[in-house]
Amino acid sequence: xxxxxxxxxxxxxxxAWADASRFKKSDRRGRRLYLMLWGPAIYLGWLFVTxxxxxxxxxxxxxxxxxxxxxxxxxxxxxxx
Amino acid sequence: MKQxxxxxxxxxxxxxxxxxxxxxxxxxPSPLTSxxxxxxxxxxxxxxxxxxxxxxxxLYVHRAGGGxxxxxxxxxxxxxxxxxxxxxxFALLLFWNVAGIVIEIGFFFKSTMLKETPTxxxxxxxxxxxxxxxxxxxxxxxxxAALLLLLMFGFVALILVLVxxxxxxxxxxxxxPEGIKPILHGAYIAYGFPYAELFIFAVLLPHVRARxxxxxxxxxxxxxxxxxxxxxxxxxxxxxxLGPLTGELKYSLYQLARLIYIREIVERIELVIGFSLIVxxxxxxxxxxxxxxxxxxxxxxxxxxxxxxxxxxxxCFLLSLTTYTTESATEQIVNVTWPLLTTLxxxxxxxxLAVVLGFKAMADTS
Numbered sequence: 001x002x003x004x005x006x007x008x009x010x011x012x013x014x015x016a017w018a019d020a021s022r023f024k025k026s027d028r029r030g031r032r033l034y035l036m037l038w039g040p041a042i043y044l045g046w047l048f049v050t051x052x053x054x055x056x057x058x059x060x061x062x063x064x065x066x067x068x069x070x071x072x073x074x075x076x077x078x079x080x081x
Numbered sequence: 082m083k084q085x086x087x088x089x090x091x092x093x094x095x096x097x098x099x100x101x102x103x104x105x106x107x108x109x110p111s112p113l114t115s116x117x118x119x120x121x122x123x124x125x126x127x128x129x130x131x132x133x134x135x136x137x138x139x140l141y142v143h144r145a146g147g148g149x150x151x152x153x154x155x156x157x158x159x160x161x162x163x164x165x166x167x168x169x170x171f172a173l174l175l176f177w178n179v180a181g182i183v184i185e186i187g188f189f190f191k192s193t194m195l196k197e198t199p200t201x202x203x204x205x206x207x208x209x210x211x212x213x214x215x216x217x218x219x220x221x222x223x224x225x226a227a228l229l230l231l232l233m234f235g236f237v238a239l240i241l242v243l244v245x246x247x248x249x250x251x252x253x254x255x256x257x258p259e260g261i262k263p264i265l266h267g268a269y270i271a272y273g274f275p276y277a278e279l280f281i282f283a284v285l286l287p288h289v290r291a292r293x294x295x296x297x298x299x300x301x302x303x304x305x306x307x308x309x310x311x312x313x314x315x316x317x318x319x320x321x322x323l324g325p326l327t328g329e330l331k332y333s334l335y336q337l338a339r340l341i342y343i344r345e346i347v348e349r350i351e352l353v354i355g356f357s358l359i360v361x362x363x364x365x366x367x368x369x370x371x372x373x374x375x376x377x378x379x380x381x382x383x384x385x386x387x388x389x390x391x392x393x394x395x396x397c398f399l400l401s402l403t404t405y406t407t408e409s410a411t412e413q414i415v416n417v418t419w420p421l422l423t424t425l426x427x428x429x430x431x432x433x434l435a436v437v438l439g440f441k442a443m444a445d446t447s
Contacts, residue, residue, distance in 0.1 A: 007201060011398075015391040022388050030388055033381050037392035044399035048201075057177050058404040061418055068421040075116070075266030 004049045090293040092223035094300035096368055097282055099226050101308045103365025104182050105275045106237060107332050107358050109312060110319045112416050115328030117267030120256045122316045124267025129309035132276035136305055138435050139279065140298050143286045145438035148294065151284045152379035158437045167430035168380055174426040175281060175373045179366055180400035183207055186362040188408055189332060193355060204401045212394035214367040215374065216387060219288055222367060229360050236357035240334055241318040243341045252324040273420025280427040284372045334358060370394060
């Protein structure tokens with residue numbers, strides 16, 4: 001866990017350092033959107049560090065899996081028959 | 082990135098070819114052969130035909146857009162709220178699309194070269210290079226693409242030539258032992274990955290220089306044909322050497338490279354070839370990330386799109402570590418759910434846009 005946290009903090013510091021001057025030059029809207037992007041990054045970082053399985057993009061994709069499986073089963077039905 | 086980047090039509094076609102061929106050339110022969118057997122190349126040709134039809138729709142929308150940025154003509158055709166409604170899933174899927182390619186590279190490294198290295202270290206290094214490439218901008222990437230494309234295609238051709246001594250034509254038969262449905266199943270997989278993904282190029286096409294815009298259709302069709310031909314060669318080559326095992330062994334081109342042996346001078350060259358195949362993964366991810374950043378900047382009406390590069394790359398990096406962390410789960414999404422997702426999130430908005438723009442054009446002429 002500490003390895004993962006260390007890795008993530010290092011990346012965050014590097015990004016903050018690399019974007020600092022551009023962030024200062026951007027307008028208020030740009031700054032607000034930039035900071036908003038850190039919301040999902042922090043949530044995903046928390047999932048990564050704690051190794052928990054909270055709601056994620058794959059949860060959304062999972063809603064479509066039953067429909068996709070029905071399509072695939074139709075193809076597989078031909079293979080078996 | 083400059084605010085108005087532009088590239089030539091040939092450069093755009095090279096990026097398009099790279100995007101379609103990139104990771105797919107390593108991955109696609111295995112699932113296709115697994116479901117369609119020796120008829121995998123027929124599945125690919127069917128999916129390629131669908132790809133041609135999708136490219137026609139994409140080019141129609143691009144022409145109807147009159148050279149304006151994708152989101153600008155989408156807004157004028159569909160209106161602001163509907164644009165958000167169709168583009169939010171488009172962007173969400175693109176986030177995972179970028180992550181998904183790196184997940185595949187991670188598995189490729191994990192199972193072939195860097196077996197003890199933690200996935201986050203591999204993915205982190207890749208995302209660092211990818212983010213820096215994207216930050217260099219479209220024009221720089223277009224200049225890089227030609228050399229990297231030659232490297233990747235050169236090594237693919239080299240593998241297929243060097244293993245030619247092992248080809249056994251009889252492995253190509255029978256083609257349809259279990260009817261047409263396995264072929265259609267293979268076409269379903271290849272349709273989702275990579276052909277339905279071509280719709281994301283709607284974001285990049287307006288960056289073709291105005292004076293070369295007339296040639297873009299021809300160049301993109303040629304690129305798609307070259308992509309199809311390369312896939313067919315890779316599938317046939319894998320089938321003729323590995324036979325039915327092609328469907329069981331992942332990364333069949335890499336497996337072919339392992340078999341290269343020429344009088345103790347040329348052997349165990351799979352690592353050198355493996356790295357050149359990685360180029361395909363890397364550059365495809367860079368193109369997808371560039372498109373995602375341009376899409377987000379346009380949707381959010383942001384002036385400085387470079388500001389988004391690192392946070393968006395960080396989100397994609399974390400998605401690559403927190404979603405589909407097992408190979409079986411990734412296979413499930415790519416082979417089962419991905420074609421449906423790309424149809425709903427990539428294809429449907431562009432087709433809807435084509436219909437609306439078509440009706441508007443008819444109304445204008447009458």
